[in-house]
Amino acid sequence: MSAGEATTRTRRPGLGTGRLFGSELLLVFGRRRNQVGLATLLGLVVLIGVALKVSAMRRPPSRGGDLVTAVAGNGIYLGFAGLTIEIALFLPLAVSVLAGDAIAGEANLGTLRYLLIAPVSRLRLLAIKAGALAVGAVIGALVVAAGGVLTGAALFGAGPLVSLSGTQLSVADGLWRLTLAALYVAAGLAALGMIGLFVSTLTEQPIAATVATAMVGTLLWILDAVPQLDWLHPWLLVDRWPAFVDLLREPVFLDRIGIGLMVDAAYAAVFFTLAWLRLRRKDVTS
């Protein structure tokens, strides 16, 4: 090893970022705590399925009603029902845990300084963390949806669905629409993740960032439920999250979903920018 060789290494465009992104995913999904969190999301759907099965055995299901009651007639609906139930608290909480860790976790361990002098530029680091959060959101939503379908099919059987408009949808069509629903939910969760990413640049305590992000998510739901604030509702990130059920209409009703995606994108852009402005000039003293 001689110093003369040291000067000849050059940047490998693209490759480096791909490698670090892979390393980041390995770090996030290899971590025991996050695996347990994912298992919890899955376990909740299974639990709901079992609870519905038990109640269906005690009392025959009534016809019609909401998605949850529809599960008793067709297990595939448990995928949608799972998203409906976990969208309010559990999925946002899971994303908050990942987001809180993003920058604050590295700062807390001191690994942030070693990444920066590796060197990872601060913008590249933020982009990689944001990308990993988005992947986390997608995996979380897909696990809930897939877990719901598998549990539902096992407990109640699967068959063609009846759309909210009354027409029949094939199993394949139903699963395709469920996948889209999960991705739509993931987009909203990823936007919440960007709020968390910003909060994560403000502190060196990952728990504090996680709690703050989860509180923001909950606060948005509460504001969205107050009728006196209806003028504010269209601007709230979570307002159109439940719109994924529009995918069960025939033909698919896209107005609310389209606006919902735009709101998600706007939140994501604003908070990613804020995170960048914050991290760009931050003195890393951890």
Place this chain on the structure above:
Amino acid sequence: MSSAAPELAIGSDGLSKRFGRQQVVDGLALAVPVGSVYGFIGPNGSGKTTTIRMLLGLVRPDAGTCTLLGQPMPRGAGSVLPQVGALVEGPAFHPYLSGTANLRRLDAADPTSDASTASSRIAAALDRVGLSAAAGKRYRAYSLGMRQRLGIAAALLHPRDLLVLDEPTNGLDPQGTREVRHLVAELAADGATVFVSSHLLAEVEQLCSHVGVMMTGRLVAQGPLAELQALTARRFRLQTPDPPAAMSILEQIGVTDPMIGAGEVTGTLGELPPESVVAALVAGEVAVQAFTPVTATLEDAFVELTGEGFDVSG
């Protein structure tokens, strides 16, 4: 990189940083020559680590500029930091990843790293710090000394032009300390510039060719080690069966402060060559059992420079 090699591996001018009401670093003008082993010494809390953080672009200076390997920081970070290996304020790794996995992550973070050589480079770095046996263990199971070694291994993932090592022997046992000292010498022999901060003066004295002395955020002295040691008066110790006779002769030849001890006399040489002192004593028929010039230690130099002991500065 340009062919015009920079003369200074690290240079700074007026580098200053304030945290809240405390001026942590104040007008620093570092000059670390290429190829030197530069000891950056000062008591705990004198601003060494903050300086290192500014050099590496982690902390933004309030005022002043600094360059690494001729490139301005923090602007040149992307191109110059791959040439720099650093240990800053102790090691920091993911506790639930193994030593190898941690190094793999840091290697992935360096955009100049070649993924295809990563495994062999990581194994070589671990081997170099004696961690091969513990490579697969989780970091959380590492002892303090092993963690320190892993931190040094991270700095050695590539051949580097400059190594910045903040308290590299912290937490190491005597064997580990000796190994690190050996490693630093080896790296320097390979042509790398080594910038090593320490609060252990004896360590710096053994390792370094150049020294910079920090005191409450200011660089109070800087230069080749020998020059710094020469700043302090040279003393001698004379062993003789007849100290009073030696005293009178020493006073005659101009030794200003001879002092009698048990069977010995000590004093300050000043400008006197040691051999002339011995010649005078022998000519005066004083029996000389032993005559030892005492080189000032860095600690003496430090006390002389700062007028203070080597304590934590507030």
